[in-house]
Amino acid sequence: xxxxxxLVFPENCTGCMRCMLSCSRQYFKIFNPAIxxxxxxxxxxxxAITFTDECNHCGICADGCFFGAxxxxxxxxxx
Amino acid sequence: xxTLGGFAGKILxxxxxxxxxxxxxxxxxxxxxxxxxxxxxxKLAYDRIKPGTDPLSPDNPVVIGxxxxxxxxxxxxxxxxxxxxxxxxxxxxWCGAGGVTFGCMFKNAGYDHxxxxxxxxxxxxxxxxxxxxxxxDAGELWGKGILDxxxxxxxxxxxxxxxxxIGQAGENRVTFSMAYVDGxxxxxxxxxxxxxxxxxxxxxxxxxxxxxxxxDQERYESLKNELLQTxxxxxxxxxxxxxxxxxxxxxxPVETYEKIKKRRIACVSCxxxxxxxxxxxxxxxxxxxxxxxxxxxxxxxxxxxxxxYREAVKLIATLDEYGLDMFEFxxxxxxxxxxxxxxxxxxxxxxxxxxxxxxxSMEIWAGKIAGREGIGRILADGFAGMLDTYKKDAEDxxxxxxxxxxxxxxxxSALPWDLFGTMELGQIMDFRGxxxxxxxxxxxxxKRPLDVFPRHLKRMGVPDPAIARxxxxxxxxxxxxxxxxxxxxxYSHRWFSILGSLGICARAQVNRFYNAELCAALYEAVTGIGxxxxxxxxxxxxxxxxxxMANVREGVGRNAESIPERWVRHPxxxxxxxxxxxxxxxxxxxITDYYMEQGWDTATGIPKAETLKKLGLEDH
Ligand code: SF4
Ligand code: SF4
Ligand code: SF4
Numbered sequence: 001x002x003x004x005x006x007l008v009f010p011e012n013c014t015g016c017m018r019c020m021l022s023c024s025r026q027y028f029k030i031f032n033p034a035i036x037x038x039x040x041x042x043x044x045x046x047x048a049i050t051f052t053d054e055c056n057h058c059g060i061c062a063d064g065c066f067f068g069a070x071x072x073x074x075x076x077x078x079x
Numbered sequence: 080x081x082t083l084g085g086f087a088g089k090i091l092x093x094x095x096x097x098x099x100x101x102x103x104x105x106x107x108x109x110x111x112x113x114x115x116x117x118x119x120x121x122k123l124a125y126d127r128i129k130p131g132t133d134p135l136s137p138d139n140p141v142v143i144g145x146x147x148x149x150x151x152x153x154x155x156x157x158x159x160x161x162x163x164x165x166x167x168x169x170x171x172x173w174c175g176a177g178g179v180t181f182g183c184m185f186k187n188a189g190y191d192h193x194x195x196x197x198x199x200x201x202x203x204x205x206x207x208x209x210x211x212x213x214x215x216d217a218g219e220l221w222g223k224g225i226l227d228x229x230x231x232x233x234x235x236x237x238x239x240x241x242x243x244x245i246g247q248a249g250e251n252r253v254t255f256s257m258a259y260v261d262g263x264x265x266x267x268x269x270x271x272x273x274x275x276x277x278x279x280x281x282x283x284x285x286x287x288x289x290x291x292x293x294x295d296q297e298r299y300e301s302l303k304n305e306l307l308q309t310x311x312x313x314x315x316x317x318x319x320x321x322x323x324x325x326x327x328x329x330x331x332p333v334e335t336y337e338k339i340k341k342r343r344i345a346c347v348s349c350x351x352x353x354x355x356x357x358x359x360x361x362x363x364x365x366x367x368x369x370x371x372x373x374x375x376x377x378x379x380x381x382x383x384x385x386x387x388y389r390e391a392v393k394l395i396a397t398l399d400e401y402g403l404d405m406f407e408f409x410x411x412x413x414x415x416x417x418x419x420x421x422x423x424x425x426x427x428x429x430x431x432x433x434x435x436x437x438x439x440s441m442e443i444w445a446g447k448i449a450g451r452e453g454i455g456r457i458l459a460d461g462f463a464g465m466l467d468t469y470k471k472d473a474e475d476x477x478x479x480x481x482x483x484x485x486x487x488x489x490x491x492s493a494l495p496w497d498l499f500g501t502m503e504l505g506q507i508m509d510f511r512g513x514x515x516x517x518x519x520x521x522x523x524x525x526k527r528p529l530d531v532f533p534r535h536l537k538r539m540g541v542p543d544p545a546i547a548r549x550x551x552x553x554x555x556x557x558x559x560x561x562x563x564x565x566x567x568x569x570y571s572h573r574w575f576s577i578l579g580s581l582g583i584c585a586r587a588q589v590n591r592f593y594n595a596e597l598c599a600a601l602y603e604a605v606t607g608i609g610x611x612x613x614x615x616x617x618x619x620x621x622x623x624x625x626x627x628m629a630n631v632r633e634g635v636g637r638n639a640e641s642i643p644e645r646w647v648r649h650p651x652x653x654x655x656x657x658x659x660x661x662x663x664x665x666x667x668x669x670i671t672d673y674y675m676e677q678g679w680d681t682a683t684g685i686p687k688a689e690t691l692k693k694l695g696l697e698d699h
């Protein structure tokens with residue numbers, strides 16, 4: 001699986017939670033923002049995008065972001 | 080154990096008088112019969128609202144719900160609906176909002192619906208964190224504005240939750256007060272805020288971690304990917320994401336918007352986003368941050384004579400903080416100004432003098448209404464309250480009214496759109512009062528050539544024979560060509576029921592990507608309930624007819640579908656095709672066509688026995 005560095009652009013984030021839905025579905029087979037490895041906290045102007053220690057840099061959350069708030073860059077390749 | 084996908088599986092019951100909280104299982108058969116979301120919310124409300132109930136009494140229940148797709152990543156499946164009896168119209172109505180984070184969090188807490196009954200003796204807010212549900216003291220929140228309340232609660236417990244809150248206008252039972260979802264999406268024109276305020280329920284905070292599952296993973300994935308591809312390929316996607324509603328309604332020049340744009344906001348799962356956070360960059364309001372369910376709303380005062388967009392934004396931010404519906408506010412202020420001018424209300428009460436183009440005047444009046452101060456206590460009861468107080472003397476000065484409220488679109492409304500399409504007729508035919516939300520069709524705003532209609536109608540699930548009935552007869556002479564707006568509106572209502580019951584946003588920029596067949600497939604894949612397009616259409620008709628029946632019990636029949644005189648007086652509305660002035664007779668005929676298409680009695684508006692039988696509603 002490819003591993004990526006996930007770059008965040010919180011200024012573009014709309015709070016749509018698609019990233020959290022994708023991540024939880026991928027790793028827990030259920031839509032559940034509370035357990036996703038990416039966490040978006042959006043309170044009006046301020047937005048914080050953080051990752052938990054379990055994040056494996058798969059980049060799936062970035063693939064699902066429609067607003068350019070996440071982007072993935074190739075970090076290393078593993079088999 | 081969960082039996083259905085998509086659904087959370089439980090209903091939460093809160094009695095504010097008894098201070099009791101209970102949960103019950105969602106009945107899968109009922110879910111199937113009424114689809115979910117909007118449909119099931121209507122059904123649960125129908126079962127609980129006693130005819131003749133005073134909307135602001137403890138007996139008026141509030142039912143809130145989110146459909147089976149809410150919480151999944153099907154694009155724009157975010158909607159939250161509520162059904163109750165509304166104070167402005169005195170009818171039973173739905174109200175809905177983009178669910179922002181609330182809808183998803185509510186489902187994740189484990190619930191599809193929330194039923195609130197009774198009335199608290201002191202201000203409370205409802206805190207729902209998964210199965211831990213409590214009524215908390217809201218003494219500190221009472222008197223605060225919408226956003227203030229939302230911000231206090233939203234981050235109060237680790238990862239953010241969803242909030243529905245009311246402002247001072249709701250607390251003081253202003254009949255045009257609303258509630259707001261996550262401080263940004265408006266919920267309940269017609270006094271939903273007042274209904275919650277009368278219950279002394281300041282807010283609902285919800286957060287959950289139960290997760291939402293889908294029944295058929297593989298099919299879900301393939302349907303979703305196809306949908307995402309279509310959206311990604313949409314040539315105006317970037318423009319929509321960047322401008323939102325301003326793309327269709329250029330209320331201000333793009334440069335002005337870009338200057339103050341701070342952040343675009345999208346509801347859960349929505350790839351478009353229509354909501355905005357703006358920040359004023361200069362002038363006396365430099366640094367003012369405002370949020371809105373769409374930036375275009377922030378500029379509405381420009382249509383009433385404001386010349387400085389910064390002042391317009393400031394006023395709307397103030398109205399939003401109180402929780403006042405801006406359309407009704409402007410209508411009421413105009414009406415009050417005319418009553419002062421003509422001596423119906425004593426001039427000495429006109430302090431400060433009402434000036435529709437003055438921020439200072441409008442802000443003070445908004446405060447007087449939200450706080451029911453001075454003459455504000457009468458204005459707070461809306462048009463109905465003012466007409467009740469000033470009776471015949473006031474009637475001549477009243478604008479076009481439908482069920483006691485000011486329509487959105489019309490000759491003297493805020494949106495001076497003059498072609499008479501389904502949205503315009505829908506303002507008369509939706510029982511909740513003049514609302515355009517349920518009346519969408521290709522007649523939406525811009526005039527479209529008739530040859531694009533069949534494609535859109537098919538998408539909405541209109542069967543071929545009905546399309547033939549609705550569209551002009553190709554053989555007819557040009558000046559007799561007509562679009563059957565009344566018949567078409569039935570299908571607008573059906574399409575709205577489908578989307579709302581699934582939980583998909585009905586906004587034009589979203590529903591363009593959906594069609595009825597896809598909705599049936601998505602519903603089946605998510606819930607596991609076998610559903611083809613015919614079954615979905617039947618269930619959606621059942622939903623809308625039950626909505627009608629709830630109002631028939633209240634005495635709302637054809638008599639209530641009154642056509643404002645102003646609409647048919649020159650310059651009034653125009654025929655969608657011929658652009659000739661629309662006559663009263665023409666609109667009456669549209670109402671008849673609508674009833675016929677629904678299988679409701681054309682004289683009384685009451686659903687016929689055979690229609691109820693066909694829809695499986697004989698016992699209602
Ligand atoms: S998908 Fe993108 S825009 Fe949406 S919440 Fe995640 S980071 Fe923000
Ligand atoms: S990179 Fe992968 S594991 Fe990490 S948050 Fe995104 S989807 Fe989850
Ligand atoms: S279009 Fe607007 S209201 Fe609809 S889901 Fe998207 S952000 Fe929410």
